[in-house]
Amino acid sequence: MTTRTPWRPTALLAGLVLLTAACGGGTTRTDVQQQQSSAPAATAASSAAANPNAPLKQGLKIAFLPKQVNNPYFTIADDGGIEAAKEFGGEGKEVGPSDASASSQVSYINTLTQQKQDAIVISANDPNAVVPALKQAMAAGIKVVSYDSDTAADGRHVFVNQASAEDLGRTEVQLLAEQIGHKGKIAVLSATPNATNQNTWIEFMKDELKKPEYKDMELVKVAYGNDDDQKSFTETQGLLRSYPDLAGIISPTTVGIAAAARYLSDSPYKGKVKLTGLGTPNQLRKFVKDGTIEAFELWNPADLGYLASYAAAALASGQITGAEGEKFKAGKLGDYTIGAKGEVLLGKPTVFNKDNIDDFDF
Amino acid sequence: MTTDLSRPAERDLTRLARRWEGLILVLLVGVAGWAALGVDGFANTSNVSFLLLDTTEIALMALTMTLVIVAAEIDLSVASTLGLSCAVLGWLWNAGLPIEAIMPICLLVGAVCGAFNGLLVTRLGLPSLAVTIGTFALFRGLAYVMLGDQAVADLPPAYTSLATSSIGPVPLMTVLVAVLAAVAAVVLHATGLGRSIFALGSNEEAAYFSGIRVKRIKFWLFVASGVMASLASLVYTFRYASARADNGVGLELAVVAAVLLGGVSIFGGRGTLPGVLMAVLLLGVVRNALILADVANEVLNFVTGLLLVASVLAPNLGAIRRRRTSPPLEGKSVS
Numbered sequence: 001m002t003t004r005t006p007w008r009p010t011a012l013l014a015g016l017v018l019l020t021a022a023c024g025g026g027t028t029r030t031d032v033q034q035q036q037s038s039a040p041a042a043t044a045a046s047s048a049a050a051n052p053n054a055p056l057k058q059g060l061k062i063a064f065l066p067k068q069v070n071n072p073y074f075t076i077a078d079d080g081g082i083e084a085a086k087e088f089g090g091e092g093k094e095v096g097p098s099d100a101s102a103s104s105q106v107s108y109i110n111t112l113t114q115q116k117q118d119a120i121v122i123s124a125n126d127p128n129a130v131v132p133a134l135k136q137a138m139a140a141g142i143k144v145v146s147y148d149s150d151t152a153a154d155g156r157h158v159f160v161n162q163a164s165a166e167d168l169g170r171t172e173v174q175l176l177a178e179q180i181g182h183k184g185k186i187a188v189l190s191a192t193p194n195a196t197n198q199n200t201w202i203e204f205m206k207d208e209l210k211k212p213e214y215k216d217m218e219l220v221k222v223a224y225g226n227d228d229d230q231k232s233f234t235e236t237q238g239l240l241r242s243y244p245d246l247a248g249i250i251s252p253t254t255v256g257i258a259a260a261a262r263y264l265s266d267s268p269y270k271g272k273v274k275l276t277g278l279g280t281p282n283q284l285r286k287f288v289k290d291g292t293i294e295a296f297e298l299w300n301p302a303d304l305g306y307l308a309s310y311a312a313a314a315l316a317s318g319q320i321t322g323a324e325g326e327k328f329k330a331g332k333l334g335d336y337t338i339g340a341k342g343e344v345l346l347g348k349p350t351v352f353n354k355d356n357i358d359d360f361d362f
Numbered sequence: 363m364t365t366d367l368s369r370p371a372e373r374d375l376t377r378l379a380r381r382w383e384g385l386i387l388v389l390l391v392g393v394a395g396w397a398a399l400g401v402d403g404f405a406n407t408s409n410v411s412f413l414l415l416d417t418t419e420i421a422l423m424a425l426t427m428t429l430v431i432v433a434a435e436i437d438l439s440v441a442s443t444l445g446l447s448c449a450v451l452g453w454l455w456n457a458g459l460p461i462e463a464i465m466p467i468c469l470l471v472g473a474v475c476g477a478f479n480g481l482l483v484t485r486l487g488l489p490s491l492a493v494t495i496g497t498f499a500l501f502r503g504l505a506y507v508m509l510g511d512q513a514v515a516d517l518p519p520a521y522t523s524l525a526t527s528s529i530g531p532v533p534l535m536t537v538l539v540a541v542l543a544a545v546a547a548v549v550l551h552a553t554g555l556g557r558s559i560f561a562l563g564s565n566e567e568a569a570y571f572s573g574i575r576v577k578r579i580k581f582w583l584f585v586a587s588g589v590m591a592s593l594a595s596l597v598y599t600f601r602y603a604s605a606r607a608d609n610g611v612g613l614e615l616a617v618v619a620a621v622l623l624g625g626v627s628i629f630g631g632r633g634t635l636p637g638v639l640m641a642v643l644l645l646g647v648v649r650n651a652l653i654l655a656d657v658a659n660e661v662l663n664f665v666t667g668l669l670l671v672a673s674v675l676a677p678n679l680g681a682i683r684r685r686r687t688s689p690p691l692e693g694k695s696v697s
Binding site: 026027028029030031032033035069070093095096097098099101103106107108110111113114115116126127128129131132152 | 402403404406408409412416455456458459460461462463513515516517518519520521522526598602603604606608609611612649650653654656658659660663
């Protein structure tokens, strides 16, 4: 048996590659970027004008397509949306893949298009992979609302954003300031040094701290737990060793806050060093009850689904088209206005403490 | 039947194989018929296009997987090869290479992945199950190293629309599958090479002593499997307009499921390509119809799993019964 033969076609292929590359006539990334910048911007908003006074249609079929089914967060969000659909006489349902992989949602979108749903409410696993299928859905007259995780802007009419970076950053400082009496050294336990979300929030925290009411508060350190439980735990330990007189810690990541809480609850600092940030009630319930954490925050996923449901109904009824400045009513949540790029902001995050934490299960 | 039926065991097997494919065909027609009548939105051209398009990557990889499994080997690294090829595509695209040069490089990556599997299996004599479970993690890991969690999405629209385009109701990619399926079917069922694959799958030693170049054939089967996985990666990337390291996670199971359901014996030496293609379609139809009928995803996985277990169990029932009633036979009964 010769071992030489395998390389012959390989060499041929390699030669072919070099040849193609050498010719240089191909399509490169810069070509595509030039094409896209010269082409007129595609708009998802339909040509039909909005009629703000149109009543919500009855019997609207609204499908919720989360990143993943059987995920407690999305179950609550989608139940909120289905409940909203009941309120306005529509019919909501949740469908979706059991794995959160990038493209598993596409066949669901195609199916929903076949079922002639009135609206699809989607949290995209991959902002781009779902766009071609969503465009087909929109071409078939289906309204598309993204929630939680946005798609590329030409793949949906409206994005319901759970919280603005500014709100999250500022309210976390406010929350901690109340707990420590606007006085003392504070630290931040973040995810990774280059985590886009966290860094934006931290910028807003720093900006908030410049206000006069925080003049007695000092941000001494931003530590990074890399969203790793063990690392976050040791970083918390390290913070308290370097700054034994620390008054409070803000951890704007669910992994970080849980690890920090675990460290604090078994340390003499329990209840003395205040901890707040972003977390989920199920994860932190025990620490709220044992006094390690006074209060933390997160948006309410049920409200997120509820608002997305109303936005979908408003689109399907012709009240809005997704253009900036249009207004619609979202049941118990009140009035909303569509912002730039078709975004609707849910509002201020919900604060969880020992009085209300048992009302939430996610 | 005009086949030589001198050996009763073989006659049994042939008949079972025929019957099995007949069964799959009946199931396929039955399920499609039920869906057409009972499920809203199933029987129209756009849904059929979706359905066909959704099975493209699985069908492509199932073609070579059939040959590999008939040769009594397995390649569990196909979906990871697909992922690695996608990552290479994204990485080179970001680096500014023209897409026309990237595509052959991707195929080359697939060939190298396959050759790596093939060398470990044929030259070092390692079991392909163990080797490809290893490379399953290796290739996927490499994909993440290259691309991390970023998605490369600014791919040329000319290619992305080509991947989703249709000729009438038939997606262009289905035409590609059909052409390659025809080639694979001819190779497997109408050439000396195909017969050699069957021979080495049913008894490697006998095949070796009758002059078949066992190792060389196996090596090239793994290379073919790798190339096909990277071809599937190109379809996948353009179809979803997104090159990511996690593209196609879990597809290897769908591919193996389709091949086994199609009547290919997991012990090698038995199976037909038409059977596998029908099984790919059957799984696609079941999935599509159940999703349209709002059946929950868990139930869907359950049904697919049930079909798979049935497909492994049914052809072996006879053998299991014989093994229980008679003393164990010498030779290859369990591999």
